[in-house]
Amino acid sequence: MSVIIIGTLDTKAAEIGFARDILNAKGLDVHVVDTGVMEDPDIEPDTTAETVAEAGGASLSALRERGDRGEAMEVMGDGAASVVTRLYEEGTLDGVLGLGGSGNTSIATAAMRALPYGVPKLMVSTMASGDVRPYVESRDIMMLYSVADIEGLNQLSRLVISNAALAMVGMVTNDPGIEVEDKPTIGITMFGVTTPCVKTVRAYLEERGYETIVFHATGTGGQAMENLVEEGVIDGVLDVTTTEWADELVGGVLSAGPERLDAAGKTGTPQVVSTGALDMVNFGARDDVPDEFQNRHLHVHNPQVTLMRTTPDECAELGRIIAEKLNAATGPTALALPLGGVSLLDVEGEDFYDPEADQALFDALRATLDDHVELIEVDADINDDGFAETMAAKLDEYMRAAELAPASSDD
Structure with a gap:
């Protein structure tokens, strides 16, 4: 079983690494997709920000040079959607976990919305206490409020991220045993x-x-x-x-x-x-x-x-x-x-x-x-x-x- 983590490794590397380690400890493969634009990643991703940007129709260097945050979010959202769709079609994606503030919430949920209904999708977000319709739209995305900003590991962030990671473990490793009848x-x-x-x-x-x-x-x-x-x-x-x-x-x-x-x-x-x-x-x-x-x-x-x-x-x-x-x-x-x-x-x-x-x-x-x-x-x-x-x-x-x-x- 493989879980994709989508996050900005230039600003949230410690938190993403913490979630990855919990998933690994539970026997899951983890594929980290880097969506950070401004700086080089603090840990090595499985899919680089350069690859995500190219999948979204731009180069990472051009996004950095222009410095347009809105453009960067759109490109990285499109790119992340393309990446996770490919991983799903290859059979190497069983669930998606996202962590972040407003920027990566926009990017990660754009990727989640590209996946079929039923694929586990969980977003830990600073935005999850407000109007989440722009992020969820009509898809089966779970939003978990981070309570505190996702900025460093502390007693609160460790607890929230642990709960999110363990929830993902439960979703991807347990067969609900639902019988689907072939009815129109x-x-x-x-x-x-x-x-x-x-x-x-x-x-x-x-x-x-x-x-x-x-x-x-x-x-x-x-x-x-x-x-x-x-x-x-x-x-x-x-x-x-x-x-x-x-x-x-x-x-x-x-x-x-x-x-x-x-x-x-x-x-x-x-x-x-x-x-x-x-x-x-x-x-x-x-x-x-x-x-x-x-x-x-x-x-x-x-x-x-x-x-x-x-x-x-x-x-x-x-x-x-x-x-x-x-x-x-x-x-x-x-x-x-x-x-x-x-x-x-x-x-x-x-x-x-x-x-x-x-x-x-x-x-x-x-x-x-x-x-x-x-x-x-x-x-x-x-x-x-x-x-x-x-x-x-x-x-x-x-x-x-x-x-x-x-x-x-x-x-």
């Missing part, structure tokens, strides 16, 4: 306000022999599903909850980026898409809502989450965007419209009930959608069992036609 896998998106719908579609699909993976549509959730579709892990998509596009358009905190809804279309993956939670944009605590939105229709979901109702104009634009995304799909695609409301809050008597806004959304979708995208309209809200089963049945039909369904789904 369906990716499903969910929000709290579309949970009843997702529970119904899960039950429907699992009864027919599919495996389901549910993604919380919090930005990174949508990104994770898109990544897994591209990697071929997901065979079909039931995109119940496209709310991340509302945040992308209006400026909420849970955007999945402008590529959301691209992966299934590009790969030809069968997909059934709906309009779940497009009635809302997400922000943090009530006091943190931007000033420009303070006079909008807000709903305090909990002390940490405030929702804002989308307007008719915003809904119309969302309809156009989503329709254009689906129009570009190369595989079987359906759009299912719940005419009675797009979330638990968007039904008569609830706080976000707004037929005018919903109508603007549906009209824009109908007007923009191409004929090759199947349009399904149901006079019920999104959490109605009949609507949920209609979506699930359509996806099952697509999967069977593409010969991707389990045998039991033909019963």
Whole structure:
């Protein structure tokens, strides 16, 4: 078993050497990748900073001469990603451990994000107590707060680094004994306000022999599903909850980026898409809502989450965007419209009930959608069992036609 340690040997050699020695003592091979730019390393690496820089498209001497920290971080991040990808493909990488401040956290996590899901990835970082989304994105990276700066070995840093090294030992040397069944896998998106719908579609699909993976549509959730579709892990998509596009358009905190809804279309993956939670944009605590939105229709979901109702104009634009995304799909695609409301809050008597806004959304979708995208309209809200089963049945039909369904789904 081999663990890769990524770190800047010009500034963190003692700490990296300490982690290496613990791993070696537990019988693991260790490969140290040097990402230090400014000085020569204080211990000998297995992959030099020169090699990392060249893999990232620049020479180490040029980076030193220019002295542009931002450029150096980008180059070394790209280079480290290239190096660890090669080591993984060669079969000499079983886990990755990173140590550092903001600079090497950026570099090491860029490398970790290049690796498949399931490969152990652990970052000991001074940045792990704050917003880690820029480092983790949608990958399975563990962040361990270093508490003190990673600057010299002391009673605290030894304890934290030891825990990290031993955690890596546990991950790479223990077989969890998980049996993976060879079932077609369906990716499903969910929000709290579309949970009843997702529970119904899960039950429907699992009864027919599919495996389901549910993604919380919090930005990174949508990104994770898109990544897994591209990697071929997901065979079909039931995109119940496209709310991340509302945040992308209006400026909420849970955007999945402008590529959301691209992966299934590009790969030809069968997909059934709906309009779940497009009635809302997400922000943090009530006091943190931007000033420009303070006079909008807000709903305090909990002390940490405030929702804002989308307007008719915003809904119309969302309809156009989503329709254009689906129009570009190369595989079987359906759009299912719940005419009675797009979330638990968007039904008569609830706080976000707004037929005018919903109508603007549906009209824009109908007007923009191409004929090759199947349009399904149901006079019920999104959490109605009949609507949920209609979506699930359509996806099952697509999967069977593409010969991707389990045998039991033909019963």
